[in-house]
Amino acid sequence: PFDVLVVGGGSAGGSAAIYAARKGIRTGILTDRVGGQVLDTNTIENFISVKQTDGPNLAANLENHVSDYKVDVMAQQNAKRLERKDNFIEVELENGAVLESKTAILATGARWRQIDVPGEEAFRNKGVAYCPHCDGPLFEGKPVAVIGGGNSGVEAAIDLAGLVKHVTLLERSSVLKADSVLQDRLNSMSNVSVIKNAQTTEITGDETVNGLTYVDRETEESHQLDVEGVFVQIGLLPNTEWLDDSIEKNQYGELAVDKQGATNVPGIFAAGDCTDTTYKQIIISMGSGATAALGAFDYMIRNTTP
Ligand code: FAD
Numbered sequence: 469p470f471d472v473l474v475v476g477g478g479s480a481g482g483s484a485a486i487y488a489a490r491k492g493i494r495t496g497i498l499t500d501r502v503g504g505q506v507l508d509t510n511t512i513e514n515f516i517s518v519k520q521t522d523g524p525n526l527a528a529n530l531e532n533h534v535s536d537y538k539v540d541v542m543a544q545q546n547a548k549r550l551e552r553k554d555n556f557i558e559v560e561l562e563n564g565a566v567l568e569s570k571t572a573i574l575a576t577g578a579r580w581r582q583i584d585v586p587g588e589e590a591f592r593n594k595g596v597a598y599c600p601h602c603d604g605p606l607f608e609g610k611p612v613a614v615i616g617g618g619n620s621g622v623e624a625a626i627d628l629a630g631l632v633k634h635v636t637l638l639e640r641s642s643v644l645k646a647d648s649v650l651q652d653r654l655n656s657m658s659n660v661s662v663i664k665n666a667q668t669t670e671i672t673g674d675e676t677v678n679g680l681t682y683v684d685r686e687t688e689e690s691h692q693l694d695v696e697g698v699f700v701q702i703g704l705l706p707n708t709e710w711l712d713d714s715i716e717k718n719q720y721g722e723l724a725v726d727k728q729g730a731t732n733v734p735g736i737f738a739a740g741d742c743t744d745t746t747y748k749q750i751i752i753s754m755g756s757g758a759t760a761a762l763g764a765f766d767y768m769i770r771n772t773t774p
Contacts, residue, residue, distance in 0.1 A: 470496040470540070472764050473559060473569035475547045476707075478504020479750045480740025481575035482530040483757030484764075488573075489537035491765050496540040496567065498547060498559070503527025504577050505741070506750060510593045511606065515750055526750070548710055550574075552733050555772070570772045571735045571764040574711070574723060575757060578741035578748065581703035583615060587671030587680075588700070595677025597699050600624040601749060607632045612697035613680055614638070615668055621701035622646035622654050628699065629657045636693055638666040638682060666691075671698050706742045718744045729760030734771070737764045 472488040474481045477499025488495040501507065509523035534541065542561075549560040550572060557572045580598040582588055588596055597603040604627060612632050614625045617639030623646075625637045637644075637654070642664050644651055654660055665685040672679045672692075679694045706722045708715075716724045716732040722744040729737045739760040740753035 470569035474573045476575035477502045480753035480757035483754040484573045484761040485539045487758045487761030498542040573760045574738040575740045576707040576742045578706045607697040610696040613695045614699045616701035617644035619646045622650045635660045637662045728763030
């Protein structure tokens, strides 16, 4: 059995595994893919102390760093069930194998909800973006669209307005759902326009994005908007559906954790984008992975037998 079994091998999981292994305890990491979301990223400019890198490089460095330690890496494996038994935690894989560990760290990340229109996949990282903190500066001085009028969409529009030439916010329904204080701020900005009842139907481009088309749901007329970037802000879904209700989640399905990264279930910790942390970034995930590993170690020396 493992002392610490990490489920998910992205930034949070990789960091957790290294911190655990450095305590000299039996550490395993089980993951669908090593690297996680960063594999889908081009330019990364906010991984502090590394001025610029890209996703595949960061993922390769992460894997390399983990392999420097005694960590049992089980890649291309998916966990499908996790259960607290009397003295240990049992994790069942999709291939039927069952693993046991004294503690577990859930670091299964999240995925951006997609609008599923033609062009979204083809222009991903070529104008289609999901993270304003990450990719905003790439669109400096250019016109962009933000899709989604909830808090994240309106926050993104406010954030981008300071960098880009013009922001058009498209909301599918007839009202914005964001908090009114955010809407007030948005309305006070001179380079932002809002289009309601706008159903995006296609993202267009040649090498990179040059526009989008939307249908006005009231008039059913189709319109073209010339933009060089499209930020899709219709939700971030945590990869926690496979966990049962014994582990506390918030209304978004994110795992609730305390300052040690502990969930409500003894011995089960969580880190990164799958948790209720407010901001989702590589450096934040790595920090929370370290926290969860130290939390798990503390738990282990107090509550389990050697
Ligand atoms: P993830 O990276 O999502 O890793 C989770 C891992 O767990 C994945 O490998 C997944 O396959 C695996 N997994 C999920 N479920 C299971 C299961 N049941 N069993 C086994 N394995 C499982 N952040 C920045 O700081 N800077 C940027 O420039 C930046 N750009 C971004 C650009 C894009 C396009 C995207 C999508 C995100 C970007 N981010 C950026 C955000 C950043 O990538 C995430 O905050 C960070 O990667 C989260 O790390 P994580 O380890 O929590 O989750």
